[in-house]
Amino acid sequence: MHKGIIDSGFNVNMKIDQSIDRDGNVLEYCRLKNITIQAWSPFQYGFFEGTFLDNEKFKELNDKIDEIAAKKGVPSIAIPIAWILRHPAKIQPIVGTTNPARLKDICKASEIELTREEWYELYRAAGNKLP
Template sequence: MKKIALGKTGLLVPNIAVGCMRIHDIEKALAERFLENALARGANFFDHADIYGGGVCEERFADAIHMTASLREKIIIQSKCGIRPGIDYNSTKDYIVTSVDNSLKRLKTDYLDILLIHRPDPLMEPEEVAEAFEILHNSGKVRYFGVSNFNPMQIQLLQKYVKQPLHINQLQFSITNANMISQGLHVNMSDEDAVNRDGSVLDFCRLNDMTIQPWSPFQHGFFNGVFLGNEKFPELNAAIDKIAEKYGVSSTTIALAWILRHPAHMQPIVGTMNTSRFNDCVKASELYLDRSEWFGIYKAAGNTLP
């Protein structure tokens, strides 16, 4: 599998990450086979969050992968914290530190490779986050840090206080959720696509060597379902299927290759627990779409060029 640099960490990681949000939905035996297959294909980067399955996903992962000290050094584990479903967002020092301690117990490990703040907290005290990061980093419990769903000003505010570089920003991005690209194409225009809703976060991350990790790469809207094979997107699926036939791969492979074609060197989070579909995702790692194919898919999704 193709490797990319992860922020400024110095780590070379697979350009596709394994999202573990749904691992609690499958039986242990299936989870074991899925993870064995992922590792065999070079996919050793695993994305978690303290809220996935109420913590069960981290436990299930550790059990299914048969966590040992020797295995731990061969894999990269990323987790996120800060969301309390139905309650609030919490970025206090005590919450962050306690969340990491609980994740470590569930994952049966002494450290996280990466910790992300899951969503911006409107009551965030950046000084508290800085204290938490310092405790976790100095204790060896977390090696690297980043954020998720943050805009450039929120990143800069947090980075002003934390000593550790913020290496990652996990953002929603797919063919049908391509606002990061559309607003950059419609500069100085008066149409809807010209509205800058995220502060040019794509360009900001590239300028600051932050790796963008697209989440829900096959979803349209906010968890409104996948666009592949969806009758709501006939033109898009026809365009994807035509290119898939050309390369002898699945539509899944093409949809992911579209993201990987962007020069920002993104690392999409793939959440499937289906081994066959995951293998289709892996094929996208090395597939390079040409300009006409990339723009053809972009326009078929209803995106316009000014």
């Protein structure tokens, strides 16, 4: 849900809030210099609100996650991590769980690769627009 670092790259030269480069283009710099960025707590959408997974507030996103997970034969929790791993900057997710069963399900993300279409479908399902 915190994808501002990705938004500015999509919205270059657009007169919308998502085009504002708030971080000095750290993501692009790191990608070009082969510096690893870590995505901490990738399932969290707010400090008190919890995760976006299985949350009615994000029904469209969860429906798309479930659809792709069923098609790929992996648990739904693996899809957001596969989305992060698909980015060309080679972002490293820090999932923040000590539950072995949950970690095993999350690790299935490394066994699949989302297509570009699936990647962008998830981006849009999270309420984002593409230029």
